[in-house]
Amino acid sequence: MTTVVITRQGGxxxxxxxxxxxxxxxxxxxxxxxxxxxxxxIKERYEAMEPSIxxxxxxxxxxxxxxxxxxxxxxxxxxxxxVSTVLQTVDRCAKKLKPEARKVYRLRFxxxxxxxxxxxxxxxxxxxxxxxxxxxxxxxxxxLSLLPxxxxxxxxxKIDKWEDKI
Numbered sequence: 001m002t003t004v005v006i007t008r009q010g011g012x013x014x015x016x017x018x019x020x021x022x023x024x025x026x027x028x029x030x031x032x033x034x035x036x037x038x039x040x041x042i043k044e045r046y047e048a049m050e051p052s053i054x055x056x057x058x059x060x061x062x063x064x065x066x067x068x069x070x071x072x073x074x075x076x077x078x079x080x081x082x083v084s085t086v087l088q089t090v091d092r093c094a095k096k097l098k099p100e101a102r103k104v105y106r107l108r109f110x111x112x113x114x115x116x117x118x119x120x121x122x123x124x125x126x127x128x129x130x131x132x133x134x135x136x137x138x139x140x141x142x143x144l145s146l147l148p149x150x151x152x153x154x155x156x157x158k159i160d161k162w163e164d165k166i
Contacts, residue, residue: 027144093143
């Protein structure tokens with residue numbers, strides 16, 4: 001089995017120290033927790049990603065000659081595709097959740113509601129709410145683990161670049 005080590009800043013919230021080890025085809029629970037707790041921030045950054053262009057239509061070259069680098073439009077397109085792949089996987093997973101778990105997902109990760117608030121709104125015990133959150137995270141781990149390891153690595157590298165700009 002191939003093991004790829006990704007060390008990054010950020011635990012459950014940005015600014016906390018965390019290290020993630022990515023085994024081939026696997027996302028860990030701490031990685032998914034960080035992703036879900038920062039989902040709104042990631043989506044905001046994703047929406048803000050765009051190349052610096054002045055034209056309505058962009059002709060993206062497949063190969064670039066001269067300079068030996070990749071043009072900014074191509075880099076942004078690739079970065080958007082990588083982040084989009086992860087976000088779409090999470091969204092598809094959320095849509096497959098049972099209705100009760102989907103409500104918990106929406107309140108916690110899209111609206112930022114605390115666990116106690118979710119429990120009160122949905123008339124659940126705190127323990128039931130926490131159990132549903134664990135089920136959600138396991139489902140997301142399972143679905144994201146199906147992504148190619150290169151996509152996982154590229155995603156975390158992009159997140160690191162974003163965090164460096166905070």
